[in-house]
Amino acid sequence: MKYVTKKKNREIWPDLEKSSWKSPDRITVSEWADGFRYLNPVTSAEPGKWKTFRTPYLKGIMDAFTDPYCEEITVMAASQVGKTEGMLNMLGYLIDQDPGPTLMVLPRESDAKSISYNRILPMIEGSEALKRHLPSLSDDITKLEYHLDRMILYFAGSNSPADLASRPIRYLFLDEVDKYPKFSGREADPIKLASERQKTFWNKKTVKVSTPTTREAYIYREYEKSDRSRYYVPCPHCGKYQVLMFSQIKWPKDERNPERVRNDALAWYECFYCKKHIKDHEKARILLSGRWVPEDADIDDKGKIHSDRSSAKHRGFSINSLYSPWLTWSDIASEFLRSKDYIELLMNFVNSWLAEVWEEKIEETSLDKVKSLSCDYDEGEVPDDCIVLTAGIDVQKDHFYFVIRGWGYYEESWLIHKGRVEYWDDIVDILFKTEYKKAGSNETLEVYMSCVDSGYRTDEVYAFTRKWHDRTKAIKGMEEIPGGRFYRASKIDINSRTGSTIKRGLVLWSLNVSQYKDKLNRLITSKDPKKWHIFKNPDEDYLEQLTSEHKVLIRNRNTGRAKEVWQKKKDALANHYLDAEVYALAAADIIRALNIRKDESVKVHKKIVEDEHSRHDWIRKREGRWI
Numbered sequence: 001m002k003y004v005t006k007k008k009n010r011e012i013w014p015d016l017e018k019s020s021w022k023s024p025d026r027i028t029v030s031e032w033a034d035g036f037r038y039l040n041p042v043t044s045a046e047p048g049k050w051k052t053f054r055t056p057y058l059k060g061i062m063d064a065f066t067d068p069y070c071e072e073i074t075v076m077a078a079s080q081v082g083k084t085e086g087m088l089n090m091l092g093y094l095i096d097q098d099p100g101p102t103l104m105v106l107p108r109e110s111d112a113k114s115i116s117y118n119r120i121l122p123m124i125e126g127s128e129a130l131k132r133h134l135p136s137l138s139d140d141i142t143k144l145e146y147h148l149d150r151m152i153l154y155f156a157g158s159n160s161p162a163d164l165a166s167r168p169i170r171y172l173f174l175d176e177v178d179k180y181p182k183f184s185g186r187e188a189d190p191i192k193l194a195s196e197r198q199k200t201f202w203n204k205k206t207v208k209v210s211t212p213t214t215r216e217a218y219i220y221r222e223y224e225k226s227d228r229s230r231y232y233v234p235c236p237h238c239g240k241y242q243v244l245m246f247s248q249i250k251w252p253k254d255e256r257n258p259e260r261v262r263n264d265a266l267a268w269y270e271c272f273y274c275k276k277h278i279k280d281h282e283k284a285r286i287l288l289s290g291r292w293v294p295e296d297a298d299i300d301d302k303g304k305i306h307s308d309r310s311s312a313k314h315r316g317f318s319i320n321s322l323y324s325p326w327l328t329w330s331d332i333a334s335e336f337l338r339s340k341d342y343i344e345l346l347m348n349f350v351n352s353w354l355a356e357v358w359e360e361k362i363e364e365t366s367l368d369k370v371k372s373l374s375c376d377y378d379e380g381e382v383p384d385d386c387i388v389l390t391a392g393i394d395v396q397k398d399h400f401y402f403v404i405r406g407w408g409y410y411e412e413s414w415l416i417h418k419g420r421v422e423y424w425d426d427i428v429d430i431l432f433k434t435e436y437k438k439a440g441s442n443e444t445l446e447v448y449m450s451c452v453d454s455g456y457r458t459d460e461v462y463a464f465t466r467k468w469h470d471r472t473k474a475i476k477g478m479e480e481i482p483g484g485r486f487y488r489a490s491k492i493d494i495n496s497r498t499g500s501t502i503k504r505g506l507v508l509w510s511l512n513v514s515q516y517k518d519k520l521n522r523l524i525t526s527k528d529p530k531k532w533h534i535f536k537n538p539d540e541d542y543l544e545q546l547t548s549e550h551k552v553l554i555r556n557r558n559t560g561r562a563k564e565v566w567q568k569k570k571d572a573l574a575n576h577y578l579d580a581e582v583y584a585l586a587a588a589d590i591i592r593a594l595n596i597r598k599d600e601s602v603k604v605h606k607k608i609v610e611d612e613h614s615r616h617d618w619i620r621k622r623e624g625r626w627i
């Protein structure tokens, strides 16, 4: 047997963990690579002897290959972290240490030929440990098939099913799986075809590697099925272990020039916990102390992992370009600045740099865009074109967020007042005891109608809206209302004796929040003319909350049907003002204050609004037939 001793490698990895499963005469892939792998000067940025400590996160990935409990390895990674080299180390290891028939699948046959000829053959020829397994006859090596001394290595393109479905194999490598061409329903799934060939091997292994594309594509779905490990590194200041995230890379707020950010190294990494700066030169050290932590496990401040299970059959690793030893924080910030305004580039940045799936943003409101809607009037002041005021109240556990909006002609509107208060009495003051003064006259307006969310503290909200029933409505957000309607009213007070609804009982208004968010977004983004206004100098908190959601395409796993839904953005903290704006818009809709025509005098508008309101009252007075 050609196993090597571990002595040398122990020097490289002084704190090398001894896992209980490892048989005494087996070495791991990382130990093998440190001992025997040489990087080709033609293809490598750092030619010469392989050093795992340069990319310490690859150690856990590579060594999963020598974990006898692990059958499947999924690597969802950025393009500049060395994932292909890690995969080649596994291949080198198996050729030398644990041979078996192997198939490597690439997107197309030309890719397969290219990796075979440009990467793998040079790797074998460049290492003494591998070179000795080459056949004496050169005919035994073709671009798509190597007959080595103890095994056969096949290469195939995912687009050639005949090559995928022939001989049995023990090891299967699937590289860049998200680039495999789409196959039609009538053809067989190339990945399934290839893995069928492993059936006869009890000790088979499958390695899947790719930069991600979308949530529906192969690598993300496989990663979801795995133990979903992420690489945690300790902050050099506070010692807290954390995953490196793009949102923690910071640079001067007003700096938007990608060249300057990169050339002057303006970016830094801000520790998620202590907010101190982690410098580029500190990265190598924190990477060395890093640990892979599965999603269902925890890591404490000493770097000890707490988990209920010892090892998973399917290990999954996700790693972004922030970990790359070849990139600085400023390189990454600069790439983002270069890409952010172009959808194709941004998509590439998200996939290939952040190693995240691209969520199709169908509608997007940015903070800057919304900020540009602020006009020259003060908070609390009512612009002259306002005809009626509505309000939205988002109810939280021990406080409220409110928004008051004034509506004019043709859906034009102005933010009048907004804030956070603690008590119901404050809400009463704002809604019913305050008169909002118009800028150019002595005319004042009161809040005509408001919507109060009843999702939280439902009984209190019902009591409040019962008391103020002519000027406020209890509402409930829904994902969908049959018939594609925006709202639906239903009586909820039941006569306990007869079981029928009470005539003058409380009405609960169900709102289709997705549709209202769509409408709100259309109003916010309306350009010519601008329809949606904010008073001058709105605070960041309001703007951030207002833009806290985006619309994404979600596919139902069972039915395969895609659906657009509004979702909180990954880095968003709160969305209460957005909800409050949605409710204020719904209130305007309910009293038909949207689309008031310009040829109607203010008096007429008021009449319309009042008529509309009394119509609801009138309906309320009748039996519950009106739903």
Ligand SMILES: [Zn+2]
Pocket (backbone or CB within 6 Å): 235, 236, 237, 238, 239, 240, 271, 272, 273, 274, 275, 276
């Ligand atoms: Zn820290």
